[in-house]
Amino acid sequence: MLAELFLEASRGCRTWSPLTHTLLVSAADDLARGGITTRVMAGAERDPRGTVPGLRFAGALHRLVLEGRAPELAAHYPTVGGRPRLDRLWEDALPVLHEHTDELNALTSGTVVQTNEPGRSGPLFGGLHTATRLAADAVGRRTAFPVRLLEVGASGGLNLRPHRVAYRVDDEVLGDRYSPFALDPSWTGRPEVDLRDSLRLVRRAACDLNPVDVSTEDGRLHLSSFVWGDQPERWDRLQSAIDLARLDPVPVRRATGPEWLAEQLARPERDVLTVVWHSVVWQYVSPADRAMGRAVLAEAASRATPMAPLALLVYEPRRAHTAYEFRLLLKLWPAGVSLCLGTGAGHGVPFTWDTQTWN
Structure with missing residues (x-):
């Protein structure tokens, strides 16, 4: 076996x-x-x-x-x-x-596999821009909502600062052009929003069953060890993301996803778009915790209002014919938006933007 x-x-x-x-x-x-x-x-x-x-x-x-x-x-x-x-x-x-x-x-x-791929910040960046714009359009708001980002299964939290990354797209640099982490997201197409608008993350929080403290050498080694040894580009991407995380620390709490999420979503926050985000963690979650997580999110969605909206943004594998493809999926409440924004590789790079209805 x-x-x-x-x-x-x-x-x-x-x-x-x-x-x-x-x-x-x-x-x-x-x-x-x-x-x-x-x-x-x-x-x-x-x-x-x-x-x-x-x-x-x-x-x-x-x-x-x-x-x-x-x-x-x-x-x-x-x-x-x-x-x-x-x-x-x-x-x-x-x-x-x-x-x-x-x-x-x-x-x-004594360990669990934790790749914490920072390449997934590329789809997240475009997905957040899309979510904030659609939430604003739903209430006739001229400016995009600021974001409260909640990540479940965050590992070392390397994807908690998508607004602090320099994205090299065609001949343009999007995001933070002065960032120590420059990412070529290898996009085909673009989201149907203006990516030059400011993406404001006003609050960030995360949980993981086995959080990694990337401010320590042990944490860096732990995540680095799961990079396949003949992928130097992926290796360099991880090191740059860890350097950025050390400059902009966001603690990752040791907790189970459903209980932590219930605490975070207990009260809607007005004038903020709350985004629940996870990437390539669903396969590691027990059936019981999956069911509990869905229930927590459904309850929070029922409390969402046009001025305190809630979004679910996930990058997870789905079976397509004989293989798996990784889809960026967005749900938005109470606007009733449900979209597949595109598909990409497991590491987030490359990625193809192609907005379709998600049933």
């Missing part, structure tokens, strides 16, 4: 990360033969699919590489200046697995 989960994870990164794909296929074979990987992953034999044990394994190895404690393996990782040699990768990984068996077991058993 565990070997099958490793192979499943390997298929998900085959196109994007040959290094991670090769590592997981080799580890799956080693698991099937009862090799050293069985000791590294001891205790994970019955882990559910959603915990992605293969990516926890890859992240644990990458962390040792980032800490400079696996030099021969590091030679394969572009994130530390290496160059992959896939035919030798497993051969150089084996000594690390033997030398650090107990530590790797502790890392894989």
